[in-house]
Amino acid sequence: MYYKGVYHLFYQYNPKGAVWGNIVWGHSVSKDLINWKELQPALYPSKPFDKYGCWSGSATIVPGQGPVILYTGVVDKRSNEVQCIAIPANTSDPFLTKWVKPNRLNPIVTADHNMNGSVFRDPTTAWLGKDRLWRILVGSKHDDTGLAYLYRSKDFVKWTRAKHPIHSAKTTGMWECPDFYPVPLQGKNGLDASMIGDSVKHVLKNSLDMTRYEYYTVGTYIQNKDKYIPDNTSEDGWGGLRYDYGNFYASKSFFDPSKNRRIIWGWANESDTKEDDVKKGWAGIQADVEVTFSFSSLDKAEAFDPNWVNAEDLCAQKGSKVQGGLGPFGLLTLASKKLEEYTPVFFRVFKASNKHVILMCSDAKRLLSNN
Structure with missing residues (x-):
């Protein structure tokens, strides 16, 4: 997220080694997206509702309140998952170093009795509708059908599940790290998540656990029904569009209001063995390459x-x-x-x-x- 001139990057991190486990929310800050300062973890398992893990989620800047983190807490060894909230301990701290998880609020969302609580995770950035209700998506599945549940709230504290998922697709399996945001029909600027209207389309992205790739569609969001309908420009499933056709997974976008752009961060995990990762002391990479190719003519295309x-x-x-x-x-x-x-x-x-x-x-x- 971008807040008061500072970029905040939160990420799944194991402070005890270069392998998966002991997951906390790492936290680094930057003023230019190039030079970063690593801070203490923002979130780590410390409460009954996240005793077995603080998993992926999102940050939302709530007007009049400031940044709020929504994340998935794991409550037991059976991997039952709930959605939790965290807020800065001191909003005047420019780096928002410490975060607290109010006991009186958490967990804010639990799976209903007819839902599988072990496949219920990764809340999105919230958006505010014209009806002044906040909305989030939570990834899940039913049998082999991937889906994104939609929840609404008046106060960002009490959330109610909509009767139907915003969208689903058969044979796609678990939808991890869903992302939902508007894009303009004209121009190249990014848009705040709450932007709606005839001048925008919406993107729904899902990380498919069965393939470990990022799939997205562009379509229409019908707010009064809280339904998303993909356009017929690409397949709504494994054969559809991907953010990246290489090793790229569990991405999350955010809107940067300082430059009116939307930025996507993704996880690129190498193919090294566990033993190699332990030996070198790190695993997972980020890369940014800019290159220009020039041609005197495109006639031979x-x-x-x-x-x-x-x-x-x-x-x-x-x-x-x-x-x-x-x-x-x-x-x-x-x-x-x-x-x-x-x-x-x-x-x-x-x-x-x-x-x-x-x-x-x-x-x-x-x-x-x-x-």
């Missing part, structure tokens, strides 16, 4: 076939060694000194009917030797 709908399949078909009209070009990452091994990140340019289409690919299996 190949024609784009509108039947191409799956970018991953097209990347496999074209490959990094198949010469095209304009591409492949790009970067060699994770390269050994003599290029015995490397991972190419490469691009191709195609010409559609009224625009150019860019295909971005990576190939983690590419070896230069013997090819």
Whole structure:
């Protein structure tokens, strides 16, 4: 979140080692998203409602109150999950170093008797409707159907579940880390989560536990029915659009009001063994690369076939060694000194009917030797 000139990054973190376990909410702050200062953990298991874990959630800036964290607490060894609230101990502290979990409020949401409490987690950033009710989503599943429950509140304390999920999709399994936010029909600015109207569409993103990828659709949010209907521009499931076709999971976006943009953070977990992670002392990475490629002309771009709908399949078909009209070009990452091994990140340019289409690919299996 961005609050009073400071970016706050919260993340799942094991302070006792480079493997999963002992999860707390790590907390780092920055004024430019580049230089970061690590603070003490914001949340760690300390109450009966989160005795066995403080899992993922979101932050919301509540007008007149300030930042509020909603997170999933694990109450027992059977992994029954509840939704909890935390607030800053001192809102005048510019870094919001300490957070408290009011006993009188927690947990704010529990699973109903007909719901599976072990698949009930990751509350979203809240948004405020025209009816002055706050709303959040919580990820879950029923049998093999993934779904996002919707809850409403007048005061950000007492929450009531809507009769129906905001959306669901069969055969997708557990929806982890759901994200729901508006995007403008015109322009490239990000929007506050509470923005609604005819000038926006909405994005619903889910992290599918069965595939460990991030899937999203763009569609219409009908607020008076609290229903989300995806457009027919992509599949609503495993074959649909993904934020990233590499190793990218459990992402969360936030609106940055200082620059009117929406920023997405995601988790990139390497393929190292547990033993290697312990040896090097860290696991999981963040990367930000900016590169510019220039061309004197785009005339040689190949024609784009509108039947191409799956970018991953097209990347496999074209490959990094198949010469095209304009591409492949790009970067060699994770390269050994003599290029015995490397991972190419490469691009191709195609010409559609009224625009150019860019295909971005990576190939983690590419070896230069013997090819």
